[in-house]
Amino acid sequence: MFLDDLQWLDAATLDLLEHLATNPEARHLLLVGAYRDNEVSSSHPLLLTIEAIRKAGTQVEEIVLASLDLDDVSGLLSDALHCEPERARPLAQLVQEKTGGKPVLRDPILHGTGRR
DSSP: EEEEOOGGOOHHHHHHHHHHOOOOOOTOOEEEEOGGGGGTTOOOOOHHHHHHHHHHHHOOOOOOOOOOOHHHHHHHHHHHTOOOOOHHHHHHHHHHHHHOOHHHHHHHHHHHTTTT
């Protein structure tokens, strides 16, 4: 099960998440969650819940995603636009300037360009 924006979960949902992750009868359940690490502090309820899940003996893996560099953004745009990377580079530079390579910001900008 994939859950996005975990940083916004309320207390009851965090309790449910902890129950699902630590319940021995849920052996065949894979939980994948995503959250914005820049929106949580070490005392945030989400991180406290993740720590409680770990302490209960459930394996928790974390993958930190870095921002994309200009070559990555250019490659993605050239694939999406079916053109050579050099042709997509000016748009990639603009997108990179506006988003810093963060996919969560890049996608809305690109979706908005097609509506004009």
